[in-house]
Amino acid sequence: MLSADLGLPDIGLTTLSEVAGRGQQIARMTELPAIIDADTGFGEPMNVARTIQTLEDAGLAGTHIEDQVNPKRCGHLDGKQVVDEDTAIKRIRAAADARRDPNFLIMARTDIRAVEGLEAAKDRAKALVDAGADAIFPEAMRTLAEFAAMRAAVEVPILANMTEFGKSDLFSVDQLRDVGVNIVIWPVSLLRTAMGAAGRALDTLNEEGQLTSRLGEMQHRADLYDLLDYEAYNHFDTGVFNFQVAR
Known part of the structure; x- marks a missing residue:
């Protein structure tokens, strides 16, 4: 986690240049596709557009952009706030329109489950896909049934975040695969x-x-x-x- 590496809490204090620089270091050292967390896109839609092109230039294969307000909070803490649907859509639309490489993955993360519930998360995910998201990252799902519900709500791939000591139970790869999850990350485990x-x-x-x-x-x-x-x-x-x- 870059914020911890910099001695900072995970509340959106990292900058685009810091994230892109670290991403470039990682992408240079692996032949695997590398995706990176771009928080809320580092600003308004025009900033989101610049973020996408900067990450493309760094050699990354994709990124995820979330719908929290800025400054954000860790996705597994209480007291999160999300932006309205129009703002969330504009972030993803700007990201999709700005990319030059059609293979660069635009993943939309939504934190609305913890704020407004599962039905709101399904609705938000559908709207983000319509805005151009290639994949959905539904943050802080609590059960396998909730992951299955998100899987049924959209046709694009979905991601599960298996971060320890958070809101989600720690499911295995097989359990998540069985409910249709396509990608699993362990973002802080090695740290x-x-x-x-x-x-x-x-x-x-x-x-x-x-x-x-x-x-x-x-x-x-x-x-x-x-x-x-x-x-x-x-x-x-x-x-x-x-x-x-x-x-």
Whole structure:
């Protein structure tokens, strides 16, 4: 989660340049399609349009834009507010009209379930699809039945957000597949795992004065070098260093 990485709460304080920059780093390192959270689009419809083109330029495959008011709140906290349907539609219409790559995924996230209920979420999802959304992200569904109801409401793919300690139960891939969910994300799970390990390591350092007992939990230096393809960089650098123009 970029906001946590920056030491900020998830309330819409990140900027387009920060999000696009991190997205570009991720897209550069994988051959898989990468989608990114664009919050409320970083402004009014014209800003949303610029957001889409900036994310396209960063090499991303898609994004999701939500219908909360700005500044937003984490989708699994109480006290959320959503914009009216006209504003939500304009955000998605601007996104769909601004994209230059027809394969760039425009996903519309709606948080209205927690504010006005499931029927309102179904109605909002249908309106967002009509506005040009390629997929729907219904946030904070509480049960598999609610996911199934969202699946039945629209013909485009839907996404499930399996974030720990939130409003939704933690369903398995098989459970979600069985009710028609097409995409599942675990957006904060690796951060929570890593931060939990970091906290335990700091406790060990305080208690034992060293981290030898934690070596088995660490990524080995050789594994990191392999992941980053260190040898390829070294080979390239050596080739440049030894290069001479033939005379």
